[in-house]
Amino acid sequence: MTAVLSKVDRGRAEEARPRSPRRYRLSKLDSKVSPYLFVAPFFVLFGAIGLFPLLYTAYVSLFDWELGDDNPTFIGLKNYGTLFADGQFWNALFNTVSIFVLSSGPQVVLAVLLAALLNANLRARTAWRMGVLLPYVASLVALAVIFGNLFGTQYGLVNNVLTTFGLSPIDWQADTFGSHIAIASMVNWRWTGYNALIVLAAMQAIPREVDEAARVDGAGPMRRFFSITLPMLKPTLIFVIVTTTIGGLQIFTEPKMFEPAGGSGGGSQHQYQTVVLYLYQTAFQGLDLGYASAMAWVLFLVVICVAGLNFYVTRRTVR
C-alpha cells in the first residue's frame, strides 16, 4: 500500500513541478502573503488614524508651533518643562481626576447593581433592559444642554428644589466641587445603563449549576452575589473599568457644554476645566499646537498609567 501511494505521490509531484513553476510560486506566494493582505485594512487604517497622529503629535510637541505657522522653531523638550510648571495644567488634571472619581466609582457600582436587578425574573424584561440604554441613545449635546439648565445657578430646577426644602442654593458654576458633581451626574446618567448591559450579558453567561449548587448548600442571595456572581464577573469588570477610565480621563463634551456661553475655560477660574478642554483651548483658541501636543502626550501617558493601575487593582481585589 505505502509503496503504491508514495509512487503515486511522487508521480504527481513530478508532473506538477515541471508543468507550471510559475503557478506554483504564485500559489505559494498566495498562501504566504494574502493573509497579510486580509488583515492589512485594519493596520493601514490604524496606522493612518491611530499611529501616525500619535507619533506626529510627539513630533509637533517638540516645536514652538503656532497653528498656521510656516516655520515652527524647534525647542526640544521645553514645552514639557513649561507644562509641568503650569498651574493651570495641574488644576485641569485635578479636575479631570476628581470628575473621573465622582463619575466612574458610583457608575460601576450602580451598573453592577442594576445588572443584578435586570437579571432577576422581571415582567417585561426586554423593555426594562432597553430602558436603561435610553440615556445612551440620546445625543450627548442635547443631554448636556438639559443638564446645564437643570444645574442653572439662578433659574435651575435643582436649585429651585433645594430652596423649596429650605436649603441654600449652590452656585453650580462657581463652586469647584459643585460643578464636578453636576458634570459627574451627567456622565453617570449617560453611561450607567450602558455598562449595566455589558455586566448583565456577563452575568447571564455564569453557569446556573454553580449558583444552584450554592443554593443547595444553603447560601443566601447576598452570599451568592458576593462569592459567586462578582468573582465570575471579573474579566468583564476589568473591561468596564478600563474603558471607563480611558473615557473618564478624556472627558471633554460634558464640561465644554456645561460652560454657559460655550467657552473652553471651564468656569471663571477654571473650576471645571479638564485636561482635554485645556488642550482644546490651547490648540484651537490659543493656536499653540506645540504646547497642546505636549499636553496630549502627557495625558496619553497618564491614561495608560491609571488604566494599568486599575487593571492591576481590579485583578487583585476581585477574587
Place this chain on the structure above:
Amino acid sequence: MRHRWISVLICAAVSAAATTACGSGGGSSQSSDGKTELTIATFNEFGYEDLLKEYEAAHPDVKLTQRKTGQGGPHHENLFTKLGAGSGLADIEAVEEGYLSQVMSKSSQFNDLKEIGPKIEDGRWPQWKSDAATTKDGKLIGYGTDIGPLAMCYRKDLFDKAGLPSDPEAVKALFSTWDSYFAAGDQFIAKSGGVAWFDSSAQVFNAMHNQHKVGYFDQDDKLVVESNPDIKADWDAVTKAALKGQSAKLTAFSPEWNSAFKAGTFATKTCPSWMLGVIETQAGPDNKGKWAVTDAFPNGGGNWGGSYLTVPKQSKNAKKAAELAAWLTAPEQQIKAFQAKGTFPSQVKALESPALLGQTNAYFGDVKAGALFATQAKKITAAQHKGPKDGQLQDNVFSPALQSVEQGKSADEAWKTAVEGAQKAAK
C-alpha cells in the same frame, strides 16, 4: 461611499492632530463647462443668497457656491485649521470682527485686496472700519460687510418704577458718560427691589475697553494691560458697580441670560444693532413694549460685531474672487442684504439709504431703528489697535476674571489673575 468614509476618517484624524493638508474642496478652479467656480464661506446669515444668484445671472462665466456654517465659532476654527493645513479654504472667507486680530496676525496668507481687487471708490467705508482690516504696511485684507453700532437698550417700565426718566430723549442724560451711567445705576438699584442695572460685568467692560485708542496691546503688539491706566480704570469702575449689586451676574448668551430677559432681572443692556433681534426673541411677546432703545451711548459711540470678506492666498481665482467680494460689499448690495436678513451695512453711502433710514422696529415701540443706529454709527471715531491675541484676552482672560468677581472673588485678586492670564496668553 466607503471611500468617502475612509477619507473623512483620515481627514478627521489628521485635522484632529492638526497636521498636514487634507484637501477636498476649496479653490478648484475650472468646472467641466468652462465656467470659473468660486466658493464663498459665511456663517450665521449674511443675506447673500439672492445676491449670488444675481451675480451669476450677470456673469454667465462664473459659478458660485456658498458654504454656510450656522455659528461663528466653528466657522473660524475651520478657517484657522485650514490655513494651517495650507488648503481647503473657500475663495472668499468671511471673518468676524472678534477674530480679525488673529487673521491680521496671519496676513501673509491673505491677498492684499488693494493689489488684486478692482478699483474701489475712496471712502466706501468709514475710516475705522477699513483701518481695522489694514496691516501696518498698508495691505487691505478684507472688505467690510456689516457693523454693529452700539446704542443703549433699557426697560421703560422698570425705569418708571424706580423713578428714573424713561422717555428716549430724557434718558440720554443718564447715558452720556460711564460715570453718569453707573451713578444712575446706584439710583436705580436703591429703589428697584432686587432688579440689577446691567446683565454682566464683562459685557459692560468690553464696551468700555473698546472705546480707548489703545487697548490691551500698543501699536507694536506689546502687551500693555498693566501699564495702560484706562484698562485698570474701567476694571475698577465695573467691579465697584458689580459689588454694589448693579450686575445681574449673568454670562452673556447663556441659557440663564436668556431666561433673565423673560424674568426682567436687569434694566439696561449695551445694545449693538443686532441685539434688538436677540432681545425680541429672548424677552418674548409678553414683554413687548417694555424694552426701548435710545441713540445714546456712554462716552460716545462704539462698535460690537460686523464682518469682513477676505480672499485667502489659497484661492486659485483670487482676482475673480476679489471682484465678487468687492461687488457684494458695495453699498447697493449691502442694502439688499440688510433688507433680506437685517445685517447693518458698514458702507457710508448705505447709511444714508432711505431703505435703512425708514426701517422701524415694532417690538421696541416702533422706534426708527435704522436711523437711530445710523446716527450711532457716525459717532464711532477710531479703530482700536488689536493685538494678535486680543480676542483671546477678552473671551478667555478678562471676561472670566470679571465673572469670578461676580462669584465672590476679591476684585484685586481677580485683577492679578487677569494680568497673569494676559501675560501667559500673549507670550
